[in-house]
Amino acid sequence: xxxxxxxxxxxxxxxxxxxxxxxxxxxxxxxxxxxxxxxxxxxxxxxxxxxxxxxxxxxxxxxxxxxxxxxxxxxxxxxxxxxxxxxxxxxxxxxxxxxxxxxxxxxxxxxxxxxxxxxxxxxxxxxxxxxxxxxxxxxxxxxxxxxxxxxxxxxxxxxxxxxxxxxxxxxxxxxxxxxxxxxxxxxxxxxxxxxxxxxxxxxxxxxxxxxxxxxxxxxxxxxxxxxxxxxxxxxxxxxxxxxxxxxxxxxxxxxxxxxxxxxxxxxxxxxxxxxxxxxxxxxxxxxxxxxxxxxxxxxxxxxxxxxxxxxxxx
Amino acid sequence: xxxxxxxxxxxxxxxxxxxxxxxxxxxxxxxxxxxxxxxxxxxxxxxxxxxxxxxxxxxxxxxxxxxxxxxxxxxxxxxxxxxxxxxxxxxxxxxxxxxxxxxxxxxxxxxxxxxxxxxxxxxxxxxxxxxxxxxxxxxxxxxxxxxxxxxxxxxxxxxxxxxxxxxxxxxxxxxxxxxxxxxxxxxxxxxxxxxxxxxxxxxxxxxxxxxxxxxxxxxxxxxxxxxxxxxxxxxxxxxxxxxxxxxxxxxxxxxxxxxxxxxxxxxxxxxxxxxxxxxxxxxxxxxxxxxxxxxxxxxx
Numbered sequence: 001x002x003x004x005x006x007x008x009x010x011x012x013x014x015x016x017x018x019x020x021x022x023x024x025x026x027x028x029x030x031x032x033x034x035x036x037x038x039x040x041x042x043x044x045x046x047x048x049x050x051x052x053x054x055x056x057x058x059x060x061x062x063x064x065x066x067x068x069x070x071x072x073x074x075x076x077x078x079x080x081x082x083x084x085x086x087x088x089x090x091x092x093x094x095x096x097x098x099x100x101x102x103x104x105x106x107x108x109x110x111x112x113x114x115x116x117x118x119x120x121x122x123x124x125x126x127x128x129x130x131x132x133x134x135x136x137x138x139x140x141x142x143x144x145x146x147x148x149x150x151x152x153x154x155x156x157x158x159x160x161x162x163x164x165x166x167x168x169x170x171x172x173x174x175x176x177x178x179x180x181x182x183x184x185x186x187x188x189x190x191x192x193x194x195x196x197x198x199x200x201x202x203x204x205x206x207x208x209x210x211x212x213x214x215x216x217x218x219x220x221x222x223x224x225x226x227x228x229x230x231x232x233x234x235x236x237x238x239x240x241x242x243x244x245x246x247x248x249x250x251x252x253x254x255x256x257x258x259x260x261x262x263x264x265x266x267x268x269x270x271x272x273x274x275x276x277x278x279x280x281x282x283x284x285x286x287x288x289x290x291x292x293x294x295x296x297x298x299x300x301x302x303x304x305x306x307x308x309x310x311x312x313x314x
Numbered sequence: 315x316x317x318x319x320x321x322x323x324x325x326x327x328x329x330x331x332x333x334x335x336x337x338x339x340x341x342x343x344x345x346x347x348x349x350x351x352x353x354x355x356x357x358x359x360x361x362x363x364x365x366x367x368x369x370x371x372x373x374x375x376x377x378x379x380x381x382x383x384x385x386x387x388x389x390x391x392x393x394x395x396x397x398x399x400x401x402x403x404x405x406x407x408x409x410x411x412x413x414x415x416x417x418x419x420x421x422x423x424x425x426x427x428x429x430x431x432x433x434x435x436x437x438x439x440x441x442x443x444x445x446x447x448x449x450x451x452x453x454x455x456x457x458x459x460x461x462x463x464x465x466x467x468x469x470x471x472x473x474x475x476x477x478x479x480x481x482x483x484x485x486x487x488x489x490x491x492x493x494x495x496x497x498x499x500x501x502x503x504x505x506x507x508x509x510x511x512x513x514x515x516x517x518x519x520x521x522x523x524x525x526x527x528x529x530x531x532x533x534x535x536x537x538x539x540x541x542x543x544x545x546x547x548x549x550x551x552x553x554x555x556x557x558x559x560x561x562x563x564x565x566x567x568x569x570x571x572x573x574x575x576x577x578x579x580x581x582x583x584x585x586x587x588x589x590x591x592x593x594x595x596x597x598x599x600x601x602x603x604x605x606x607x608x609x610x611x612x613x614x
Contacts, residue, residue: 078598082601082602082605085601085605086601086604086605086608089605089606089608089609089612090608090611090612091612092612092613099605099609100609101606101609102602102605102606102609103602104598104599104602109598109602199530
């Protein structure tokens with residue numbers, strides 16, 4: 001079985017009204033391409049459902065689903081892909097990736113999304129040798145939380161917030177991507193879908209029963225992502241923390257780098273007990289927007305300068 | 315010391331899982347252990363659990379931060395497990411002692427020492443090659459060595475699951491300790507139970523490893539494949555893999571705990587076997603239509 005050698009669609013391939021330009025990324029369950037919408041004359045991102053272990057496409061464009069057992073797996077993953085489509089289709093928000101179209105072709109399904117220029121927060125973090133500046137961190141996350149509030153307002157949970165899924169546009173504004181793990185909160189259907197998580201960013205509840213999941217689980221992941229901006233690596237995974245918590249508190253790790261207020265906020269998001277986290281996304285957002293004195297550059301002039309510089313991303 | 319590690323264990327087609335897998339580390343030393351409780355015997359999971367628990371506990375006490383003598387640690391701690399299993403069987407009045415295989419690896423100072431009993435294996439991969447595997451203490455392995463069995467006939471042999479050396483038996487186990495092996499940067503060490511290696515050749519494992527998608531992908535893909543091939547009759551299956559990085563790191567307190575950001579990948583747990591309602595072609599069409607209606611509706 002050589003099923004993880006799926007081939008991507010070639011540049012120039014005509015997919016309904018879209019022309020494939022190039023492969024952008026390949027994940028465990030899909031390929032993402034940059035394509036040209038020929039009618040609208042715009043650039044779009046097209047996500048193709050193609051689980052690497054299940055479906056087969058050695059060459060050509062048709063996806064073959066070889067046996068009955070793999071068929072069940074293929075269909076199951078497809079349900080998750082639809083779940084992502086449903087989640088996003090209902091949301092029209094500047095900080096949430098926008099879905100433009102959803103269609104069936106080549107025996108699989110495709111999701112067309114607005115293409116954003118910029119780079120992931122992960123790339124931003126890794127391209128620097130020092131922690132991200134506090135004003136920039138506050139700006140990115142308070143905007144991102146606008147989007148997250150909208151997600152929660154739709155009774156959805158994202159459940160896979162991490163720097164790789166936060167895209168930073170050229171103007172510095174963030175977009176939340178990849179709703180492949182998104183789940184309807186408080187829905188019976190939750191139990192039908194397999195749990196997925198990213199170690200370091202997933203909340204402790206994600207390792208336990210899905211009934212414990214809530215907006216507080218996304219708050220943990222936001223905290224872990226802010227922590228990653230400081231540490232420039234993933235924090236200790238929650239399942240390990242539950243056994244032996246060795247996570248250095250942000251207050252300790254970031255002393256002199258970020259304001260004590262921000263560090264305390266990060267630590268509270270990362271509380272193992274959901275009850276100890278900020279009571280709501282709104283409360284968290286408010287504390288990120290508070291006026292504070294930064295440890296260095298605390299002069300009035302430097303603070304203005306820092307604010308002016310915050311949106312510049314190479 | 316820096317490494318990327320991932321482990322996972324699944325039931326396969328069995329109602330319970332008698333495999334146990336665990337790791338433990340200090341700032342300078344890493345222990346990985348895997349035990350396959352023997353299904354033909356009662357309480358195989360008890361023996362496997364005891365083995366894994368005792369070894370990780372002993373490691374936590376003694377790796378301060380290095381183990382002084384790895385061989386000595388492995389020999390003495392494994393013998394203690396054998397005694398503990400017999401003690402437990404005696405205390406609980408069990409007719410038969412629970413039994414388990416064991417494979418354990420200690421990685422420190424860029425060196426690997428491994429011990430095994432039975433047919434759970436360790437693989438050492440380097441630069442697209444498998445450079446070492448442990449030799450099973452199994453009937454078929456012995457026949458292969460004698461030359462009385464051809465490699466192609468192994469899969470069909472009636473005794474292919476029989477081991478002649480295990481923990482918990484009446485005869486004390488023969489603890490097979492490998493000579494110390496050097497570790498290079500980017501080496502991968504993988505431990506697994508027979509539920510995994512029965513279905514994947516070392517070459518197939520390498521193909522998955524060489525896709526370069528990180529440890530969680532490597533381990534989970536192998537389990538996916540073995541689980542599918544094992545089907546409804548499949549054995550329990552487990553694996554743990556580590557990618558070793560020979561990088562000097564000033565900030566040891568963090569490197570032992572934090573994972574590199576670009577290694578952080580979403581792990582998809584196994585698909586549940588039940589509650590899987592089939593999607594018909596009509597269902598798919600309906601889902602697509604619904605989504606497109608929602609897209610139109612939310613356009614402002």
